[in-house]
Structures are given as C-alpha cells and as structure tokens.
Amino acid sequence: MYRTDDLTCLHQVTTRWPVNAVAFHPTLPLVAVGTGAYDGGWAYEGELLLLHLDSGIVTPLLPHPREVRRVGWRDPRTLELVLAVPCDADAGRFGSTSLAWSVARDDWSPATGTLRPPFGVEPVPTPAGPEPAAAAAELDRLARLRGRTWTPRRRVWAVRALSAGRVLAALDGVGLECWSADSGTLMWQVPTDGAGHQILVRPGEGAALALTGTPPRRHAGRPVHDAGVLHEVDLGGGEVRSTERLAGRMVATARADGWWALRDARWDPRTAPGDVVVRAPDGSPAGAARLGHYDPINHFFDIRYAPELLFLRGRADPPWRDKWVVAVDTAGRARRLFRLEWDTARAGHLYGGFGAYLDDRDGPALVHTGAVHDGAGPLPGHAFVVRRAYDGGAARWVFTADHQATALDVGDGRVYVGLNSGELVVLDAGDGTVRLRQELRVHGHPVVPLSLTRVAPGRLVVGTLDGRLLDCRNVG
Numbered sequence: 001m002y003r004t005d006d007l008t009c010l011h012q013v014t015t016r017w018p019v020n021a022v023a024f025h026p027t028l029p030l031v032a033v034g035t036g037a038y039d040g041g042w043a044y045e046g047e048l049l050l051l052h053l054d055s056g057i058v059t060p061l062l063p064h065p066r067e068v069r070r071v072g073w074r075d076p077r078t079l080e081l082v083l084a085v086p087c088d089a090d091a092g093r094f095g096s097t098s099l100a101w102s103v104a105r106d107d108w109s110p111a112t113g114t115l116r117p118p119f120g121v122e123p124v125p126t127p128a129g130p131e132p133a134a135a136a137a138e139l140d141r142l143a144r145l146r147g148r149t150w151t152p153r154r155r156v157w158a159v160r161a162l163s164a165g166r167v168l169a170a171l172d173g174v175g176l177e178c179w180s181a182d183s184g185t186l187m188w189q190v191p192t193d194g195a196g197h198q199i200l201v202r203p204g205e206g207a208a209l210a211l212t213g214t215p216p217r218r219h220a221g222r223p224v225h226d227a228g229v230l231h232e233v234d235l236g237g238g239e240v241r242s243t244e245r246l247a248g249r250m251v252a253t254a255r256a257d258g259w260w261a262l263r264d265a266r267w268d269p270r271t272a273p274g275d276v277v278v279r280a281p282d283g284s285p286a287g288a289a290r291l292g293h294y295d296p297i298n299h300f301f302d303i304r305y306a307p308e309l310l311f312l313r314g315r316a317d318p319p320w321r322d323k324w325v326v327a328v329d330t331a332g333r334a335r336r337l338f339r340l341e342w343d344t345a346r347a348g349h350l351y352g353g354f355g356a357y358l359d360d361r362d363g364p365a366l367v368h369t370g371a372v373h374d375g376a377g378p379l380p381g382h383a384f385v386v387r388r389a390y391d392g393g394a395a396r397w398v399f400t401a402d403h404q405a406t407a408l409d410v411g412d413g414r415v416y417v418g419l420n421s422g423e424l425v426v427l428d429a430g431d432g433t434v435r436l437r438q439e440l441r442v443h444g445h446p447v448v449p450l451s452l453t454r455v456a457p458g459r460l461v462v463g464t465l466d467g468r469l470l471d472c473r474n475v476g
Contacts, residue, residue: 001031001053007146011056012445017046020130023071023079029053030108032079036067044084044097052110059110069098070127078104082127096123156463158199160208161453162235167461168208169451169469170196176210176233179469181455188238190231197228198251198302203258203281207241208233211252230262232283251300253309256357257281259330261309265294278309278330287332293319297351301325303368304409306357310366312340323350325366325393338393340370342386349373354408356415357390362430364390367415369405378402385417385425387432397432401425407463411454414476418449418462426476435476442468 001011017035024031031053036046046067050059062068067084074080080102091097099121105112136152143150154172161167165182175192176199179185194214201208213228228250232241246262254260258281276289291313298320299312308327313334315321323340340350355368371383381400385408388395403421410416414435415427426436440447440462447470451463455471462470 001051004142007143007148009443009445011051011053013049013051013058014446014448015047015049017067018130020046020067020069021071023073025076025108026073027076028108032071032073034068034071034081036065036069036084038067038084043087046084048081048115050108050110057110061115063114063116069129074102077106078102082124083121094121094123096125098124098126100124153467155195155465156451156467156469157195157197159451159453159461159463159469160199160201161455161461162201162205165455166235167453167455167469168199168201168235169463170199170210170212171463171467172196175212175229175231176208176238178235178238181461181471184471190233190238190240192229192231194226194229200252200254200260201235205235208235209252209260211250213249251294251296251302253301253303253311255306255309257307259286259309261328263291263294263311265296267295276309276311276328276332278328278332280330286330287328289328289332289334291326291328291334292316295320298323299352301352301368302354303366304356306366310337312352320349323352337390338388342388342393342395346372353405356408356410358410358429360413360429362396365396366390366393367408367410367429369408369417371404383419385415385427385432387415387429399425399427399432399434406448406450407452409452409454409460412457416452416454416460416475418452420448422446422448424449424452424460424462424472424475440464440470440472442470 002009015035017037019035021034022031031051033049038044044067045065048061048068050061070082072080083099083101085091085097101121103115139150156169156171158170167179167181169177172195175190175196177189178187180187192212194212196210196212198211199208210231210233214226227248228246230244234241248266250262251265252262261276261278263276276291278286280286291311301312303310311326312323313326314323325337326334327337328334341348351371353369355366358365366388369385380402383401383404385399386395387397401419403419405417406420407418413429415429417425422439424438424440428435448465449462450465452460455461458475460472460475462472
C-alpha cells in the first residue's frame with residue numbers, strides 16, 4: 001500500500017493466495033482484499049482480508065479458506081462479495097462456480113472477528129479476473145506525474161557472483177542481467193518474454209548460459225509447459241551469442257569443470273521420458289541418460305561446485321518414491337551415490353532442493369536442502385539443511401526449520417541459506433551450529449529471499465521475491 005503524494009510504501013501484506021480484488025471503504029481507513037485460486041484438482045481456496053490503514057493490522061474475515069473473486073462496498077455498512085464455490089462438487093448444484101454474497105456490519109473493527117455462516121448466496125457469472133496490464137499502466141502514470149520512473153521487477157530466481165565485482169541475475173522478464181556489486185549499477189540486460197530461471201557460468205567467465213521459461217498454463221484441464229529457451233550470453237557486454245529453443249521444459253545442471261546437462265522436466269510422464277542430455281563445455285552434445293519421470297517438487301536438485309553432474313532418481317513407478325542421488329558421467333552412465341533419505345528408521349518421503357559441494361578438513365561433502373512430506377501438510381521442522389558425506393551419504397549434521405529453503409551457497413566455513421519465511425540463516429559448515437538467523441527487511445518492510453550468492457567473505461547478494469538485489473555485508 002503506497003501513499004499517492006510521494007509513492008512511499010506504507011504497508012506490505014504477504015498473502016498465501018494471489019490477490020484478485022481490493023476495495024477502499026467509503027469513509028473509514030479500511031481496505032477489503034480478496035485472494036484465492038483453484039487448487040487444480042478440487043477446491044477453490046483463498047481469503048477475505050481487512051487491512052486497517054492506520055495500524056497496518058490485517059484481519060482475516062472468513063472462518064475457512066475460500067476463493068474471493070470480487071469485493072466492493074455498497075455503503076459504509078455493507079460489503080458485497082463474489083466467492084467461488086467451495087469445491088468442484090458444488091458447481092453442478094449451483095450451476096456456476098461463482099456465488100454473490102453481501103454482509104452488513106455496524107462495526108468493521110478488528111475485534112468484531114470472522115464472518116459467520118450460513119451465507120445467503122446467489123449464483124452469478126464468474127467476473128473477469130485482475131488486469132495486470134491496466135494496473136501496470138496506472139502505476140506508470142502515477143510515477144510519471146511525480147517525475148519518477150516505474151519499472152516492474154518480480155522474482156529473482158537466480159544470482160551468481162563473478163570475479164571483478166560483478167553479479168549476474170535472472171528474473172521475471174529478464175533472461176540475464178549484470179550488475180556492478182561495487183557501484184550498484186546495471187551494466188547490461190537481456191530481456192525475455194518469460195522468466196530467467198537458471199544461470200550456468202562458463203569456465204573463464206567469458207560467457208554464461210541463461211535458461212528461461214514461461215509459467216505453466218492449462219489446456220483441457222491439464223497443465224501445459226511451453227518449451228524453454230537457452231541463451232548463450234557474452235559476459236563482456238551482454239550480447240546474445242546464440243539462442244536455442246528446447247524440445248520442452250528443461251532444468252540445467254553443471255559440474256565444476258564446465259560440463260553441463262539438461263534434464264527433461266515436462267510434467268506429463270506419457271510424453272516426457274526423463275532424458276538427460278550431457279553437453280561438453282563448448283555446448284556440443286555428448287552422452288545421454290534416462291532417469292525417469294521428473295517433477296519439480298520431488299526431483300529438483302540444483303547443486304553448485306560439484307565434481308560430477310548430480311540428479312535425483314526414483315523408482316520406475318512411482319518415480320517419487322525411494323529417491324537416490326545419482327551422478328551421470330560424460331558418456332551418460334548413471335551411478336548411484338546414496339539415498340536421499342539418510343534416516344532409515346524414518347524412511348520418509350523427502351523432496352529435493354538446493355545444495356553445494358564442499359571439501360574441507362572434514363572431507364568432501366554435499367550440503368543440501370529439502371523437506372519431509374507428510375499427508376497432513378507441512379509440519380513443524382519439516383524443512384531441513386543437511387551435510388552428507390560425499391562417499392556414502394552419512395549425515396554429519398541436520399538443521400531443521402518450519403519453512404522451506406529457497407537458496408543455498410557455501411564459503412569461508414559457512415553455509416548461507418534463504419528461507420521462504422523471509423529469514424536468512426548462516427550455519428557453521430563443520431558442525432551445523434547457527435551463526436546467524438535474521439529476518440530480511442528493506443526500509444522496515446519484510447522481503448523474501450529467492451536466491452543468493454556469496455560475493456566475498458561475509459558478503460552476500462540476495463535476490464528477492466519482489467525483484468530486488470540486496471547487498472548484505474558482515475554476514476555471519
């Protein structure tokens with residue numbers, strides 16, 4: 001929430017679901033916010049929030065999750081809403097997935113609590129959704145009226161540090177960009193129609209590979225992922241040397257000597273056999289392996305500095321069960337290293353994550369993140385960072401958290417971890433001791449780290465959910 005006279009940010013609210021509609025109260029300093037989305041398989045979930053502008057307090061008004069598609073104030077007492085039906089089974093009963101409902105209150109203060117069912121509802125046509133283009137045009141107009149420039153930036157998915165004080169970033173709308181870490185200036189940028197997701201820096205830092213993709217869309221009720229694009233970018237001036245349109249959605253993996261690979265990441269196992277194609281440092285194809293079906297929750301395994309190309313591989317059916325860390329050589333031969341689950345007594349269903357290879361006085365190791373799946377939903381301590389012996393996978397230490405990790409890097413005997421709660425955690429690489437645990441804030445407002453890279457001892461650059469690059473010094 002911004003002040004219109006100077007565009008100062010007054011309040012920042014993080015919502016669990018996408019925001020669909022907002023409405024200012026006609027006389028009071030209140031804003032009604034409707035959020036929500038279809039979960040893809042059964043339920044229409046979301047929230048109705050009331051933001052109190054004087055205090056910044058946010059009050060949830062619905063007793064159970066429910067997608068809110070439209071909000072508006074008929075008068076100071078009456079709030080009018082369009083809600084989605086609770087689930088697919090209700091669509092046939094009502095003849096629509098949208099239901100109109102209005103509620104009147106004399107007191108809209110936080111102490112009045114949630115709204116109580118039963119709701120008097122009326123089936124209505126589904127209203128049009130948010131219009132991001134119109135919102136962007138209005139923000140641009142407001143900025144220009146005040147002599148300022150507004151540029152949308154969202155979700156910095158990857159950052160990598162280069163020598164000579166440069167930092168690479170990939171984000172929504174930008175395949176690759178280069179910043180001077182010393183001056184904080186943008187040196188060059190390569191725009192993209194989708195989002196930059198991964199960065200592989202070539203040996204010698206003369207060029208980098210930027211893997212871009214588009215958000216999944218739905219066709220006939222099924223998720224569709226458009227083909228990814230791979231750009232080779234000259235790191236001297238940002239010129240695109242080559243562009244390769246891939247056969248489908250891919251994820252990239254590299255090893256320390258410059259060999260790299262692409263893994264088929266398409267969702268549908270009927271059309272995506274899970275091939276891995278290995279490439280030499282110059283991009284020429286080498287061996288190929290078939291590791292089975294990939295899904296981004298179970299099999300994502302982005303490991304830095306490793307001497308081998310590392311992946312997660314599960315059973316043939318179901319592929320998410322009994323996953324192993326495997327290494328693929330240049331000829332495409334896959335070799336099991338160790339099980340992803342190190343606790344045989346627990347025998348849990350573990351998700352993949354981010355990680356890094358290190359070799360210190362305690363020997364070669366893999367430090368990686370992940371989470372333990374539970375059918376009841378995320379439980380306290382379900383997320384983890386673990387140090388594993390590279391030979392055999394024995395766990396040296398385990399750090400647990402209530403929120404999943406979004407990024408990891410290592411250096412100077414430290415492990416740097418970003419969590420989706422907005423925290424930055426620094427661990428001792430030898431024994432896992434917590435050296436620092438801090439919530440990231442910019443001008444008093446919380447931000448969420450999506451990526452990070454170590455630039456120098458005790459210095460990180462962190463890419464955030466809202467498109468910032470944070471220069472964090474004296475860390476840990």
